[in-house]
Amino acid sequence: MNFQSIGEFYQRLLVLLPFAANLLPEERARRFSYDDPKLWPYFYPQCGGSTQSPIALSALKAIPIGLAPLQFGLYEEPFDELLNMRNNGHTVEFSVPTTVFGERPYLTGGLLRDFYEAMAVHFHWGSALRKGSEHAINGRRYDLEMHIVHRNTKYASDEEARNQTDGFAVLAVLFKVVRHNYYYQPGLHEIFSSLLHLGDFNRTYTPPAFLTLGSLLGNLNRDNFYAYKGSLTTPPCSPVVSWHVFSEVLPISDLDLPKFWQLRDRRGRPLLNNFRPLQSSEARQVFLSQRPIADYVWT
Secondary structure, three states: OOHHHHHHHHHHHHHHHHHHHOOOHHHHHHOOOOOOHHHHHHHOHHHHOOOOOOOEEOOOOOEEOOOEEEEEEOOOOOEOOOOOEEEOOOOEEEEOOOEOOOOOOEEEEEOEEEEEEEEEEEEEEOOOOOOOOOOEEOOEOOOEEEEEEEEEOOOOOHHHHOOOOOOEEEEEEEEEEEOOOOOOOHHHHHHHHHHHHOOOOOOEEOOOOOOOOHHHHOOOOOOOEEEEEEOOOOOOOOOOEEEEEEOOOEEEEOOOHHHHHOOEOOOOOEOOOOOOOOOOOOOOOOEEEOOOHHHOOOO
8 A cells, every 4th residue: 555545545534533433333334335345444343353254255165065955934935015125325125024924034054053034135236347246256246246134033133143143144146247038037027127216315115016035036046055154244244144155146137237326325426336345264164065966857
C-alpha cells in the first residue's frame, strides 16, 4: 500500500468513526456499506477473525468425503402465505413463511448434527463490469449468489444463534448468465420478475403466487456440494455458519440479471457489487460431497 492509499484509507476511517459511534450495534449492522469492506473489522471486530466467509472453493483442494446427504424437510410444500420481498438498501431479501403444515422448511444432513429452520433468503450480485458471486469455485466467480439462511432450532432467536458456533446453516446457490437455451424455473421466475417493483430503498412487493422453497433450487443437483465452517458474510460477521455451497451452477437469463443492477441503495445510488471479497481459508477443512455416478438413473 503506497502513502497516498494509506492516507485515503485513514481519511475514510476518520469520516466514518463519529457516525458509527452514534449508532446502536443493531443499527450499525443495518447501515454497513460495501464501499470498503476492509473497514468492517474496525466497527465489527469479528469481521477480522480467522474463520471468515466467503472463500475460494476448489475440487482439487477439497477433501472428497461421503458426508450425509442433505435432507430438505418441507421444501416442496407450499407456503401458507405470499412472500413479502424487500429492498433493504444492501440486498433483496424476504423472510421464509411457514408452509401449509404450519412449520417452516428445515434442513439437516451434511455437516449438520441438528435441524435448521429456514428463516430468510437474500442475494449478492455484481455489475455489468464485475461478477457478483461471493464464493468462487475452481478459480471462477459467477454472476449471482443466493443464500438460504437457516437457524438451528435449538435457539429461539437470531441474537442467541449468533453467539453459538452451530447457530446457522446457509445454502449457497450460484448463477451463471445465459443468452440461449434458457429453461423456465417457476419459483425463480417469480423472484426475478419482482425486482422491477423494488427499485428504491425500502420498497416492498408481494409476488402473486404461492411458492415452495424447493422451487428456488430449480432442477439443481442437491447431492453435490462443498461444505465448510465459516461466518456470516455481512456484519457482524459472526463465525457461526455451516456453509453448504452447491457445486452445480444454475442459469439466469441475460434479461433477468440486469434487473438486480437497477436497484438503488438508501442513498439513492445504484446498488451494485454487494459481495464481500474472498477471505483466507486459513487451515480450515473444506469438504466436497459428490454422489457417485453409479447412483444416478439415466433416462
